[in-house]
Amino acid sequence: MDHFHRTGADGSDDLHVEGVALTAIAEAVGTPTYVYSRATLERHYRVMDDALAGLPHTICYSVKANSNLAVLGVLAKLGSGFDIVSVGELERVLRAGGEPAKVVFSGVGKRDDELRRALQVGIRAFNVESAFELERLEAVAAALGQRAPISLRVNPDVDPGTHPYIATGLRSSKFGVPMPEALPLFLRAAQSPHLRVVGVDCHIGSQIVEIAPLVDALDRILTLVDRLAEHGVALDHVDMGGGLGIPYRDEAPAPPDALGRAYAERLSPRGLELIVEPGRLIVGNAGVLLMRVLGTKGGALPGAGDDPTAQAATRFVIVDAAMNDNIRPALYGAWQAIEPVAGEVACRGDPAPVDVVGPICESGDFLARARPLPPLRRDDLLAMRSAGAYGFSMASTYNSRPRAAEVLVDGDLFAVVRQREDLASLWREERDLATFETALRSRGPT
Numbered sequence: 001m002d003h004f005h006r007t008g009a010d011g012s013d014d015l016h017v018e019g020v021a022l023t024a025i026a027e028a029v030g031t032p033t034y035v036y037s038r039a040t041l042e043r044h045y046r047v048m049d050d051a052l053a054g055l056p057h058t059i060c061y062s063v064k065a066n067s068n069l070a071v072l073g074v075l076a077k078l079g080s081g082f083d084i085v086s087v088g089e090l091e092r093v094l095r096a097g098g099e100p101a102k103v104v105f106s107g108v109g110k111r112d113d114e115l116r117r118a119l120q121v122g123i124r125a126f127n128v129e130s131a132f133e134l135e136r137l138e139a140v141a142a143a144l145g146q147r148a149p150i151s152l153r154v155n156p157d158v159d160p161g162t163h164p165y166i167a168t169g170l171r172s173s174k175f176g177v178p179m180p181e182a183l184p185l186f187l188r189a190a191q192s193p194h195l196r197v198v199g200v201d202c203h204i205g206s207q208i209v210e211i212a213p214l215v216d217a218l219d220r221i222l223t224l225v226d227r228l229a230e231h232g233v234a235l236d237h238v239d240m241g242g243g244l245g246i247p248y249r250d251e252a253p254a255p256p257d258a259l260g261r262a263y264a265e266r267l268s269p270r271g272l273e274l275i276v277e278p279g280r281l282i283v284g285n286a287g288v289l290l291m292r293v294l295g296t297k298g299g300a301l302p303g304a305g306d307d308p309t310a311q312a313a314t315r316f317v318i319v320d321a322a323m324n325d326n327i328r329p330a331l332y333g334a335w336q337a338i339e340p341v342a343g344e345v346a347c348r349g350d351p352a353p354v355d356v357v358g359p360i361c362e363s364g365d366f367l368a369r370a371r372p373l374p375p376l377r378r379d380d381l382l383a384m385r386s387a388g389a390y391g392f393s394m395a396s397t398y399n400s401r402p403r404a405a406e407v408l409v410d411g412d413l414f415a416v417v418r419q420r421e422d423l424a425s426l427w428r429e430e431r432d433l434a435t436f437e438t439a440l441r442s443r444g445p446t
């Protein structure tokens with residue numbers, strides 16, 4: 001459930017976020033703009049928390065899904081921990097008020113400076129993904145005179161049944177340590193005076209709609225846990241990563257409480273704490289991308305043949321958001337709902353299939369293809385739903401398009417939580433040719 005609806009207090013059937021009409025946000029902030037609902041964020045966090053109430057657990061929200069400081073702050077205030085993959089994400093969490101002792105650090109390539117900083121602030125666990133990382137971490141911890149808490153990320157070799165780019169627990173993927181190598185690596189870590197084995201970790205993929213692959217992964221991990229126990233290595237926690245999917249269209253993802261029950265059944269008898277790293281589940285349906293129609297163009301849809309009516313029909317709706325704002329459709333062929341913000345648009349006529357495209361100079365720049373939408377006109381506002389996760393966090397400035405603004409709604413109020421980038425910010429870190437040449441001259445021929 002979310003807090004996006006068409007029942008305004010004034011009786012309007014325009015799309016609202018909590019108590020705020022999206023038209024009001026577009027007017028005040030412009031477009032394209034990401035709009036997040038605080039009540040929805042909080043609700044999704046609590047749904048996950050309640051689903052795991054039967055066992056000791058920590059939710060480590062996966063920062064990569066949406067790393068806006070205000071979003072992180074809302075979650076930190078609820079007591080969430082955080083799953084990070086870079087020192088940048090770590091600093092964001094700290095800046096947002098997150099507790100370092102509830103941070104887990106994932107990722108296949110952590111630099112020494114990142115390991116050092118995370119050790120200094122005292123994170124909960126390093127999700128170690130390789131033998132070489134274990135060595136680096138041991139060296140960095142030794143130099144600091146510390147003992148690094150480690151959780152080995154294993155690759156359980158299960159197929160999560162999702163898009164190949166976001167399936168991470170197959171033997172062929174770059175993530176984690178293959179199961180057969182895990183035991184010796186754990187045993188080696190357990191011998192080190194600079195490492196403390198605290199857990200085992202996996203993350204098999206994203207947008208998973210069945211619980212079976214997750215439970216299967218846990219079963220495989222528990223076999224490893226038992227073998228470790230035989231060798232006298234006891235763990236504090238099992239981290240099952242993130243990955244539970246959300247309804248984008250007509251998917252019916254398994255509810256978190258079904259997963260919670262399956263996890264509890266297996267973990268409670270062993271007295272192990274559960275860590276989960278949900279990202280999409282918490283923020284995905286808590287955000288929309290608000291955009292405006294720049295104009296429409298004719299052209300036939302593929303397969304329309306020479307039919308002149310089909311040729312004349314609107315084929316493209318060109319909007320002011322593009323693949324640089326939300327790359328998911330272009331990159332994964334992702335489907336996200338798009339709807340007109342004003343309720344009256346639906347009364348204009350029957351929906352007909354159109355491509356919703358951005359201004360970027362690539363044919364891959366589409367937000368939706370052959371999508372049935374009512375007749376649209378210049379200046380109509382559209383909302384792309386389910387845009388809270390991996391929307392802004394994957395945005396770029398391709399085609400020198402400043403990144404969108406971000407707004408957080410809280411009840412009847414809203415405020416900007418990230419300014420729209422200005423043009424100068426596009427080249428703020430760059431040097432023009434004259435500056436470059438001056439720099440060369442001052443250095444001499446080296």
Ligand code: LLP
Binds near residue numbers: 281394
């Ligand atoms: N933990 C780890 C180690 C991860 O790699 C990820 C996501 C998560 C947790 C959170 O997964 P979630 O609960 O959000 O499924 N950009 C893609 C998704 C990439 C996911 C990468 N890893 C998309 O837009 O669909």
